[in-house]
Amino acid sequence: MADPVTFLPCCSLTALFFCRIIKTVVKTFKYFFGLRFEVKGLENFKVEGPAIIVSNHQSILDMMGLMEVLPDDCVQVGKKELMYTGSVGLIIYLGGVIFINRKSTTSAKMVMAEVAKTMTTENVKVWVYPEGTRNCTGDLLPFKKGAFHLAVQAQVPVIPVVYSSFTTFYNPKKNLFTSGKIKVEVLPPIETKGLTSDDVSDLTDRCFRTMRETLFRLSGRPSEAKDSS
Numbered sequence: 016m017a018d019p020v021t022f023l024p025c026c027s028l029t030a031l032f033f034c035r036i037i038k039t040v041v042k043t044f045k046y047f048f049g050l051r052f053e054v055k056g057l058e059n060f061k062v063e064g065p066a067i068i069v070s071n072h073q074s075i076l077d078m079m080g081l082m083e084v085l086p087d088d089c090v091q092v093g094k095k096e097l098m099y100t101g102s103v104g105l106i107i108y109l110g111g112v113i114f115i116n117r118k119s120t121t122s123a124k125m126v127m128a129e130v131a132k133t134m135t136t137e138n139v140k141v142w143v144y145p146e147g148t149r150n151c152t153g154d155l156l157p158f159k160k161g162a163f164h165l166a167v168q169a170q171v172p173v174i175p176v177v178y179s180s181f182t183t184f185y186n187p188k189k190n191l192f193t194s195g196k197i198k199v200e201v202l203p204p205i206e207t208k209g210l211t212s213d214d215v216s217d218l219t220d221r222c223f224r225t226m227r228e229t230l231f232r233l234s235g236r237p238s239e240a241k242d243s244s
């Protein structure tokens with residue numbers, strides 16, 4: 016059986032207040048870590064109603080970048096294991112994270128199908144990391160299709176968000192980093208009205224290509240985006 020899906024935390028005023036506190040606290044971390052964020056395209060979040068936000072996922076440092084742009088009416092999809100990480104698990108549960116079981120495709124799909132229904136009635140945006148895992152190689156992993164099925168099922172736009180590569184200042188193996196600048200770009204929404212499940216692969220490819228091109232541009236590697244497709 017699929018796990019129940021609720022948007023309870025993000026839909027109450029108390030939770031909104033709680034999320035604001037988390038955001039404010041986490042946003043101050045960048046001063047201690049010496050990280051700077053340059054954000055462009057925030058106006059692209061101003062779509063009417065719900066949407067699926069997809070972004071690249073390089074490390075836990077993403078959580079700082081997340082707080083720079085996260086809209087108020089937005090919940091995240093995360094792996095179930097995060098729920099069992101003590102106080103962090105509790106904080107992200109209260110922050111509205113929807114947990115999926117990556118070890119069971121059936122359960123993950125059922126949760127996502129439920130989210131597709133609920134997000135429209137509750138009018139929330141859903142943030143998914145389509146690579147499905149952390150990847151700090153300076154490139155993107157092939158995208159999983161869950162986010163795009165979700166967008167098509169709910170008939171809502173996909174808004175890609177790209178963070179420049181951390182490779183110049185971060186070593187994920189040693190978990191060491193120096194100060195650095197992270198460029199973040201929120202790209203224009205991609206409409207899905209009228210698309211069906213047959214169009215999901217094309218939609219996934221289109222988002223992947225656009226995001227990869229943007230990742231290389233933001234990271235100062237424009238030529239590689241043209242070389243490989």
Ligand SMILES: CCCCCCCCCCCCCC(=O)SCCNC(=O)CCNC(=O)[C@H](O)C(C)(C)COP(=O)(O)OP(=O)(O)OC[C@H]1O[C@@H](n2cnc3c(N)ncnc32)[C@H](O)[C@@H]1OP(=O)(O)O
Nearest residue numbers: 034037093094110120123127144145147159160161162164
């Ligand atoms: C202020 C705020 C406070 C809060 C703090 C927040 C911070 C916390 C942040 C936490 C951050 C946490 C960050 C994290 O934790 S990131 C890790 C967790 N997130 C993800 O894994 C999301 C991305 N993954 C996916 O989308 C996968 O596809 C899923 C998980 C859904 C299945 O993966 P799986 O590997 O099992 O299977 P598959 O991908 O090979 O797909 C198999 C087939 O199924 C098809 N299919 C897929 N989906 C659907 C669907 N919905 N309806 C219908 N069909 C669907 C698909 O097309 C394919 O068919 P075909 O195409 O081959 O024919």
Ligand SMILES: CCCCCCCC/C=C\CCCCCCCC(=O)OC[C@@H](O)COP(=O)(O)O
Nearest residue numbers: 036037040041074075078103106107147148149
């Ligand atoms: C009012 C209290 C304020 C206190 C502030 C506390 C700070 C905590 C706030 C934000 C939560 C941070 C959540 C950490 C979530 C970790 C996300 C992450 O990076 O998970 C890894 C997962 O994606 C993929 O896993 P794998 O790469 O497949 O293995």
